[in-house]
Amino acid sequence: MRIEHLSLTNFRNYARLELDFPGRTILLQGDNAQGKTNLLEAIYYLATTRSPYAGAEYELVNWLAENQDLPHARLVAQVRKGDSSLRIEITLVRTQSSRANNSRYRKHIKVNGVNKRALDLIGQVNVVLFLPEDIVLVSGSPSGRRRYLDATLCQIDPRYCRTLQKYNRVLTQRNHLLRTLRQREGGLDQLLFWDRSLLENGAYLVARRQEVIGELDRLAQAVHLELTGQKERLRLRYVPSFDPSRPLPPDYQLSLELDLPSEPGIHQPGTNLSQVAEAFRAQLREIRRREILQGMSLIGPHRDDLRFLVGGVDLTIYGSRGQQRTAALALKLAEVKLVGQEVGEQPILLLDDVMSELDDARRGYLMQMIDGAQQAILTTTDLKAYSTEFLAGVTLLRVKEGRIEEIVNK
Numbered sequence: 001m002r003i004e005h006l007s008l009t010n011f012r013n014y015a016r017l018e019l020d021f022p023g024r025t026i027l028l029q030g031d032n033a034q035g036k037t038n039l040l041e042a043i044y045y046l047a048t049t050r051s052p053y054a055g056a057e058y059e060l061v062n063w064l065a066e067n068q069d070l071p072h073a074r075l076v077a078q079v080r081k082g083d084s085s086l087r088i089e090i091t092l093v094r095t096q097s098s099r100a101n102n103s104r105y106r107k108h109i110k111v112n113g114v115n116k117r118a119l120d121l122i123g124q125v126n127v128v129l130f131l132p133e134d135i136v137l138v139s140g141s142p143s144g145r146r147r148y149l150d151a152t153l154c155q156i157d158p159r160y161c162r163t164l165q166k167y168n169r170v171l172t173q174r175n176h177l178l179r180t181l182r183q184r185e186g187g188l189d190q191l192l193f194w195d196r197s198l199l200e201n202g203a204y205l206v207a208r209r210q211e212v213i214g215e216l217d218r219l220a221q222a223v224h225l226e227l228t229g230q231k232e233r234l235r236l237r238y239v240p241s242f243d244p245s246r247p248l249p250p251d252y253q254l255s256l257e258l259d260l261p262s263e264p265g266i267h268q269p270g271t272n273l274s275q276v277a278e279a280f281r282a283q284l285r286e287i288r289r290r291e292i293l294q295g296m297s298l299i300g301p302h303r304d305d306l307r308f309l310v311g312g313v314d315l316t317i318y319g320s321r322g323q324q325r326t327a328a329l330a331l332k333l334a335e336v337k338l339v340g341q342e343v344g345e346q347p348i349l350l351l352d353d354v355m356s357e358l359d360d361a362r363r364g365y366l367m368q369m370i371d372g373a374q375q376a377i378l379t380t381t382d383l384k385a386y387s388t389e390f391l392a393g394v395t396l397l398r399v400k401e402g403r404i405e406e407i408v409n410k
Helices: 036-048 063-067 132-139 142-156 158-182 188-227 273-286 288-294 321-343 360-371 388-392
Strands: 002-011 014-020 025-029 072-081 084-096 103-111 114-116 127-130 234-239 305-310 348-352 376-380 395-400 403-407
Touching: 002 036, 014 036, 014 403, 025 036, 036 072, 036 084, 036 127, 036 142, 036 348, 036 376, 127 321, 132 142, 132 321, 142 158, 142 188, 142 305, 142 321, 158 188, 158 288, 188 234, 188 273, 188 321, 188 360, 234 321, 273 288, 305 321, 321 360, 348 360
Parallel strands: 025 376, 025 395, 127 348, 348 376
Antiparallel strands: 002 014, 002 072, 072 084, 084 103, 103 114, 234 305, 395 403
């Protein structure tokens, strides 16, 4: 899996770019604020339909495009995937919003010239993005860790992505109803439909998160031991907001038949979905009064967390900066291996100036991962962070003011 050509129009500081990727490893060198990160962002956006930085699409559009008759941005990638070729195109076109002096952009997606939904594109091209700020996966909020889990799972499990979308819609409707019930409007029987939908979709999300975190735990343990010279063992622990394995009361009757049919070629979780859903429902009943009083859904995948433990110590709370950075790196390296296992091809690696944050041992381990990748695209401000031997084997490009200015002599 590799990108062969990238075309950008009005994306960030790239007014126009046509770039071939001739080698397996590409190193983009340039000063800060020249467009190196924007290039990685464009590739990540084409693979996932989301930006790791922007909160809204208009932030991605070059400000000069606002002066055009039809303001827009366009991203196109030609991708080699096994024996096949994919042409992925995303166009952002401005639509005037109701609010004065504010623009919204509508996203149009095509794969090989055919219109697609975002859900249909995710997973077509697999990427793993390394950022200096990955440390916040350990030190930051639970919502950031949930977003990370969702992004990882959506790349390897289309069903998870569709189920997550349904769950979020149901959650919004159910919360609205709970607020209505708090005002004593309507009957409790109105909750039955939304409860069932919440359980149906939530059970699958929990089951898949259990499986994937279990596999990431196994992979990250081995990586972390090497990164720490066999001194520390990292454990990843899934912390769901309800106990999916809690035994049900002896007189409890399993009665929920999930509307989650099997799909040929799609991974089926080993966890018993009915058991997870019934445990979810039993605990949901116990807190119904609290949910109505607070006007929100208090348990479910939207409240889950992922914890990082070394020697029983929670790194999120008590870990040093160095321990948190090493744990985050181990997680990302485990993600590379997980994606390769799940999809049968190595993902494209995107590394945004991460070498400067690492010591020699961790830098060496990451270099091994890059050597084994089908394609890796790195950015740096300083070529001295790389050995002469490494530089001799990569395609080296200089980025300056939104242009790929030259191939630097090595």
